[in-house]
Amino acid sequence: MTGRRFDLAVPADIRFGAGRVAELPAALAALGTTRAYVVTGRSSERADALRAELAAAKIESAVFAVPGEPTIEICRAAVAGLRQAGCDGVVGFGGGSALDVAKAVAVLAPSGSDPLDHLEVIGAGRPIVRPGLPCVAVPTTAGTGSEVTRNAVLSGDGVKASLRSPLMLPRVAIVDPDLLAGVPRGTIAASGLDALAQVIEPLLSRRANPFTDALARDGIRRSARSLRTAYAEGMVEPRVREDLALASLFGGLCLANSSLGIVHGLAAALGARLSAPHGAVCAATLAAAVDVNGRALRARQPESPALDRLDELGTLLTGDPAARAAQAVDWLAALTRTLEVPGLRTYGLVDESVDAVVAAAQRASSTKGNPIDLTDREVSEIVHRAL
Template identity: 55%
Template sequence: MAVTGFEFATATRILYGAGRLADAPEAIRALGGHRVLLVTGRDATRAAPLREGLERLGLSCVSFTVEGEPTVERVREGTALALHERCDAVAALGGGSALDAGKAIAALAPHGGDPLDYLEVVGRGQALTKPSLPLVAIPTTAGTGSEVTRNAVLGVKDAQVKASLRGPTLLPRLALVDPDLLKGAPPTVLASSGLDALSQLIEPLVSARANPLTDALAREGIRRSARSLRRAVLETPDASAREDLALASLLGGLCLANSGLGAVHGFAAPVGGMYEAPHGAVCAALLPATMEVNLRALRARAPEHPSLARFQEVAALLTGRAEARAEEGITWVRELCEALRVPGLGAYGLTEAEVPRLVARARAASSMKANPLTLSDEELTEIALRSR
């Protein structure tokens, strides 16, 4: 594949390793934090060691919880709290929802105004130009890679859509990835987040914007996900499986932030806005059909496209067999989804009658721009129907 130029951006600093959560308090103090907004998911007790470490250093904490997926309304409340309490740093610990909320609050607090002033697609899309509050992002699930991405996905209830705040100021100052934080994660969370990570490795590798740096990261991540995701969900994940899942998620975040995604995430954004559906499970439901339709479209309309050979490479990485055909990779993904009991989109409320509206929204999604080629409405409709 010819290299025509690319950009690679990520968090200012990445700390990875078992037990590295203990390093977070000193790292936050080193960033100049004195009064920290501590953003968590619904289980705020998971942040107790971090809170205690901050307090031992003489730093004060203000707690803010995000019960479900982050919304414009909840981020407004968090931003107002950060300003009222004069917080000078943000620590976000949790799944992708907590991390995206923390990133949004850290970016919005210095700007003033409303999230909709800066939100893309359904907002005014103004640029975030002022530096964010210093932000440390600490994932407790292995899926979104949000700790190293430059966007924050927010739900907009009135518009029934999810859209992003986006820009370089959204990148955390520190991404701290501790695989020990996956201990005790429910199998459903491991499955949903792990399949999200896998889709965020496969889509960038076949992306129209793939580049040599993300290619290398995607290959490593796919190998790790392929060898550990199934056993991590169906058995109790050991240290090596936790490491593989945590690294696959981190690598997927680096890939999506720098090479884009594709039709899986193009659909996932409007599905998440239209229905109460966990993002990772939605991506998992869409992945097999999307891969198959993309492969067929490339063969029919762009047989010389460089992404076509990537589908065979994905199959080799997933199966561990260099001679595997592209179709075998799709079968591998489909069988994994069946083994992990991934529900179809109909389980969240998608009906056949709503598919045209979903297709129209998916076509407008920013992730669709990096799909290997432009899919027709008929092809998008096929993906939606087969993912039900």
């Protein structure tokens, strides 16, 4: 049999647009939720207005704040909190960490299973077969696209690994660009470059398909025209907020339905070892990864279609029809400087740890989508250039 084959997994209900967070109470009620477990980022106070709207709609709520990158222990604590509160639905309201914990809690709480029962790599990896509680995902940053993905990344034993199942897709994703107003500049930079990586890597991925190609191309254009403005001026302009919210949403749909690459493989390897936010690692490694991938492809797979896509990336980023892969690398490096992305040494990475990071990145699930198998030396070069 010849011809292209691919599968698509997306939430049944994606709602995008300014002001649509107001639809959350009705969405929960339609799912049968009477008491919602609201999982937030570090500051749960940001959800106060949301919880007041739920109360006005006769939906009680309890709140759980995720203090940083999600870990196995944080996930266990969140599950225990939900059970104690007697909630029958989950809302993820925050960045990727909050949304990942919300998705994990929703699927683990009814079954009584432990994260390690299902975690890849460091756990038993058993399939998740029982549907979870209804989960509604409401992102307040534009980075991970976690509102439309079927996995949750947790750290444990110095490794980041995923709970993964189609049953983890949120029942409803509400993407309201107005929730991005007031996002700090550092978060704009890290999350914005994470989102950009999540549309660049699927475009280059060996698992790319027509669905993800279309979203990736549009997401790259939107990010390229708005990310600098957002960093310089804040999320003031509605068009900028919409561009970056869409780029993040498209990135989540792309990674869920094609794959990523070495940037996210390194993010998995480094995120569990350092106190660096996921987006900061992606931001630091992106330009070097695109450069090294291009060189490896030209040397070992000169007929690869990914080389044409690297040249196309130059045009998508710069808007110049004559731009090629070299201009894409230059553009990304310049953006990293403009957004004042710190090197990995800032987060404590030392030269002596690079070999272990490379080994872990080569084993990461994201790396399997890279357009070419990179050597350890090539991955090490990416890390050293990001120091």
